[in-house]
Amino acid sequence: MSDCLVDVNDLTIGYYTQRKKLVHVLMGVNLQIKPGETLGLVGESGCGKSTLGQAMMGYLRSGSQVLGGSVFFGEHNVFSLNSKQLESIRGRQIALIPQNAGDSLTPTLRVGKQILEAIELNANLSGSEAKDRMIELLGQVRLPHPEVMGERYPHELSGGQQQRAVIAMALAAEPEMLILDEPTTGLDVTTQAHILNLLRDIVSEMGTAMMYISHDLGVIARVSDRVALMYAGEIIEDTDVVEMFRMPAHPYARGLLESIPRLSLSGIPNSMPGQPPIPGTEPGCSFAPRCKFTSDICISEQPELEAIQGTEHHVRCHNWEQVLATDFSQELEQVFRTISRAAHDESAIELSEVAITYYRPGITDRFRSESEPPATVSDITLSVKRGETLALVGESGSGKTTIVRTLAGLLPAKDGTIKFEDFDLSVEVDKRPREICKDIQLIFQNPDASLNPRQNVAEILDQPLKLYFPKMNRDERRDRQIELLERVRLDGRYRLRYPGQMSGGEKQRVAIARAFAADPEVVLCDEVTSALDVSVQAAVLDLLADLQQERHTTYIFIAHDLAVVKAIADRVAVLYQGRLCELGTVDEIYSPPFHPYTETLLGAILVPDPDHEPQLLASDTPELAPPATGCSFQRRCPYTLGEICEQEIPPWQKTASRGDHSIRCHISIEELKRMYKDKELIRLDHNEHLENEPQIVHANSNVSISSPEADDR
Amino acid sequence: MTTATQSAEITTTVKRRSPLAETWDNLRRSWAGMLGLTLIVVHILIAATSPYWVPQDPYQMSADNRNELPSAEHIFGTDKLGRDVFSRSMLGGRVTLVVTLIAIAIAILWGGLLGILLGLLNGRADELIMRLVDAMLSIPWLLLLLIIISVMGTEMWVQTLTFGFTYGILTIRVARAATLDFVTSEFVLSARARGERKRTIVMKELLPNVRDVLLVDGSMNWSWMLLGFTSLSFLGFGVAPPTPDWGFMIAKNREIMAIQPWSVFGPVIMLSTLIIGINLFSDAFAKALGLDRSQGAPV
The missing domain is CATH 3.40.50.300 (P-loop containing nucleotide triphosphate hydrolases)
Structure with a gap:
């Protein structure tokens, strides 16, 4: 002890x-x-x-x-x-590093000053010694140019840089x-x-x-090094990290690990039924009502956290022997459900050379000769086939939400055409006929925000029904509400609940039911699972796949989690700074040759496997605006060719004579293939690269042209 | 942030209770709020029933009993004209209460709806009207009231409309600010993407969320409006004599305050208990609705 x-x-x-x-x-x-x-x-x-x-x-x-x-x-x-x-x-x-670094930095003080305060308070240094220590700390958290960084205000740093500054502050007193x-x-x-x-x-x-x-x-x-798993206020498994991921002994640990979409396995992961109880309300094991190993003892008696045969592997389960009897890796492969879809060849939505901008010139701007900043989203040409799921992938600021909001009619397109059943969607929603509105529905990321807290489920579902089916009477609408709730696997009695009385997963189901109330052709899903817990995420993915099979609905799916995309999408479009980088089917995107940006993204993915090590190709410095000329990824690209990338927009290159897989890069396909083969040779040293990262975030940069996505998280 | 408590509450509140009952429950727990509510109710009861039970005729002048100090007969003594101050104090809030209550309803209605609509439009009309509102607010409010009333006259309905109009201007700002919190929220975006009409968005999506803010703001404004109305009376632009009115009583009896202080204390006590009551109630009401000022923005 x-x-x-x-x-x-x-x-x-x-x-x-x-x-x-x-x-x-x-x-x-x-x-x-x-x-x-x-x-x-x-x-x-x-x-x-x-x-x-x-x-x-x-x-x-x-x-x-x-x-x-x-x-x-x-x-x-x-x-x-x-x-x-x-x-x-x-x-x-002992020091705490909280979730939202931006909130824990004082906006009116320079970052260096805030770290100095921490040093003076906790490390008993002062004057120039403290200053030296501050610069040392900023270097230790690998912020480039520590002397300059210390002089900046928190809002002049990106999210990642803010988090580094907070870590530096926590390290000030060298806590244990x-x-x-x-x-x-x-x-x-x-x-x-x-x-x-x-x-x-x-x-x-x-x-x-x-x-x-x-x-x-x-x-x-x-x-x-070690993992402790909590469930309903208790620690239910506590063991070495490898054991936890390879041989989990608690049924909940297995269920949780099985509900994560994986890059190595295709299809939709398993979802656990039910939801956690309030701690201390179950007489027996808190997981018993959801567990498939439940026996009589589980319901009557609380299990203790016991060690497995003298090892350091502790588990709180009566039946761990039974659980460990099945090999986890085999079990994992069996639970993934592959979905078969019949996508049509005809396209549902066709975008051609679409550009979208947030730039709205003010009255005085019109008299200035300054040129307009580059559009937030530009040169998007792609078609979405009926009944398929197209995923838009990219980091925040890549323009994926902007594109979806334009399709939904919340933003007008600046240039180009968006064809949907002979209708041009580049106009805003009030200029679209009602039938077109009905056919395109939107589901948001955060169900807490997308449901009106003052309406109960019946009122929420009533809105699209009243709007699109004015002939329905009260009883018909009521029946339809119950039918919709049952389709999203909720009881009809949920009609009378308010959003505050439901869990996150239930709320997201209601939001899905609202979208399907219109009986739409196309459903736009904006990060619909990223605010949910993994076990709930699996259930929602499963539900979306089922709904799609029933109605041949077309999905346009935004996600930053590439494993989720792999589980649900047919085709993927990779975006950077509002420009397309790569386009192809799921299998094509997740295997070489890669666009350098796709490779960067895939390299950074963390998978639930302790042996996996992410490959960091490019720096993580975000850019607020796309470059004026050339390739959108030029400033972060690890393989940049120099002038040509800065000057010319790269051409689309097909990777094979058949299929649609195309990469937009100046490097030839053969070269990209070859580079991937001997990538160990060219992989840059991570530290060295960070020193060279471009300085983009600045107070005077025009914030109005950045996409709203940064705030969406 | 509050993950642990949240999920626990979600499961416990499945038991359904109407929001009204919830608010009342919260309100009942605050002694200050209950005191405030009691004061308001007592005042309204006094205003409604006082003509039937006041001990003396409030209009009865008496040359023999002028400027008398409190006695068993005249609890607050008498004024310059020998009228009973207590009876007049009891009746003095009748006109005030009627005018301000109707006016506050008008203010909430027009200011609230216009504010919500402007928040939703958030375009040129919004810009234009808000600058107009700013311009109106830059005029000292008493001056504004005086200008309108001296042009339009001092009839009760004119005063009611004037107060409703001027305080509605304040409400526009509050309603617009509260609406802006919701306009960018995803449920409003979702309604817009569905193609809902502006009217539906205002009435179904925005109003229910802004309603609490409007009610609390209205009850706070009520006390300001009482002061405003009393000030007008004090200046002689309010209720026509001989109808008893607190503001006018304070103005007239001020001259004899050194001899008969109770002639001023009477209406002052009545007015201040009502305003204190409204303020105590408003604060507790806001807390009961979950709009605690110390806890930041309403959600």
Whole structure:
């Protein structure tokens, strides 16, 4: 015990509701972290992982109280310390890195000044020593040109750079432990991969212990030495990272791992039925109602966290022997459901040379001779076939949301034509006839925001029904509502619920039902699963695939998660800065030859496999506006040819004589194929490359032309 | 951020209760809110029933009993003309309450709807009207009221419409600001993408979400409007004498304040209890609706 840095002992935390009812958040949690160890704490939303992370710093959310147990940090029982003593621990010995770095930096102070404050407070340095330390820290988190970076204000940094600055601040006092609460959630895949590499390096350089809280199993697999899995306020499995991903012993761990879409397996992953209970409400095992191994003992008796045959693998399950009897990798291959679709050859929507801009000249701008900035989205030519799923892929700012909003009629197209059944969709929604509106429906990323909190489900579904089917009477609409709810696998009684009374997955189902109420031809899905937990995501993907099979609906699917895209899409369009880079079927896109940007994206993916190491090709510096001439990817491209890439728009090249797979690059297809074969030779050293990254984010850059997508996350 | 508590609450609130009952429950828990509500209700009851039970005729002048200090007969004493201050204080809020209550309803209605519409349009009309609103607000409000009333006359309906109009201007800004929080939200985008008409978006999507803000803002404005109306009376542009009115009573009795302070205290106590009551209630009401000012933006 004494060699532990943090020792959480039987910790139970709960709060009283307004009606004086006790609700548990954590139930008898036991967890030890050794010095220098990285523990991944993983679980779905609501399982209590953030509460546990905060409890380790002696922090409780207002209203919550410790109902039992203790948290020791070194010698100190953190909940018996007074606020002075806590201050001497927080920041100096244990530091927190929160999810949204932008929120934890003061907007009116220069970044360097904020880090200086942390140094002066926690490291007892002052004057020029502190300044030197600040620059050293900024270099340590690999921010380019530390002296210059320190002089910037938080808004002049990108999301990834802000997160680096926050990490630098946390490292100011060389703490013994870092607690990271979802620090990369909301960042782009490439940025995320860079930050995780940085954290790994810091831990090995400084010997800092780390607790990494995340819902993303790919991230956990990348950073952790050991993984603790939480469910309904309890730790249900605690083991070495390899064991956790190769031989999970808890049925929930298996279910969770099976619900993640994978690059190595095709089809839609398995989804778990049901949802987690409130901690402490099940008499037996909290997972029993959803478990396929449930026996009598599971319902009557709570399992203990026990070690598997003297190993360090702990699991809270009565039937772990039975669970371990089946080999996990075999089980995994069987659960993926392949979908067969009959896509037609005729196209549903055809875009040709579409350009979209957010630039709206003001009255005074018209008299200036300045040229218009390049359009946010430009030169998009592609066709979507009836009944297929086309995925638009790219980082934030790639213009995918902009394109979808134009198709939905929320933004006009500046140039080009969008053909849908002989109608030109380049106009806004109020200029479209009602039948066209009816045929194109939109589903948003965040079901919390896309359902009106003041309407119940019946009213929500009534709106499209009233609008598109004015002849339906009240009873018919009611029947149709129930039918729609059943199609999205919800009970008809959900009609009377308000959004606040449903879980995230249920809300997203209602949003899907609303889109299908119009009986549309085309459904635009804007990151529909990225706000959901993985087990819910699998269920929603499954539902979307089923609905498509029934009606031959065409999907245009936006996602930043390339594994999700692989699971659901037929064809993929890769976008960078509003320009197409590569276009082809799923199989073509995920195998060489790649466009350099596609290769960068694929390299940065994190998969739930501890042996996988992401390949970082390009820097993660985001660009706010596309370049005026040449290839859109020129500034970050690892293989850039120089002048030709800066001057000329690259040509479309077909990769084979048959098929549609095309890549837009100055490098020839043969060369791209060859480069992929001996890629080890040309792969740039990651550190070296970061030093050369271009400086783009600037206060005076024209923010109005950046796409709204950056805010959407 | 509050992941743990959220999911727990989702499952517990499946038990359905109307939002109204929820708000009332929250309101009942605040003693300040209940005190405020009680004060308002008592005031309305007094205004409605006082003519039937006041101890003295409020219009009865008496040359013998001028400037009398409080006594058993005259609880607050008498004024310059020998009229009973207590009875007049009780009746003094009748006109004020009627005018301000109707006016506040008018203000919420026209200011609220126009504000929501402007927030939704967010274009040239919005720009133009908002600058007009700014221009109106730059005129001192008392001056604005005086100008309108001196042109239009001091009849009750003129005053009601004037107050409804001027306070509606304030409401436009509040409604527009509250609407802007929702206009870019995905449920409004979703309605727009469906091709819903502007009217449907305002009535079905926006109004239910802005309603709470409008109600709270209205109840806050009510107390300002009371002060405004009393100020006009004080200046002699309000209720025509001899009808008792707090503002006018304060203005007239001010001269004898040194001799008979209760002639001023009476109406002042009535006016301030009502305004304190409204403010206590508004604060608690906002909290009960979840629009706590200390907790930031309403959602």
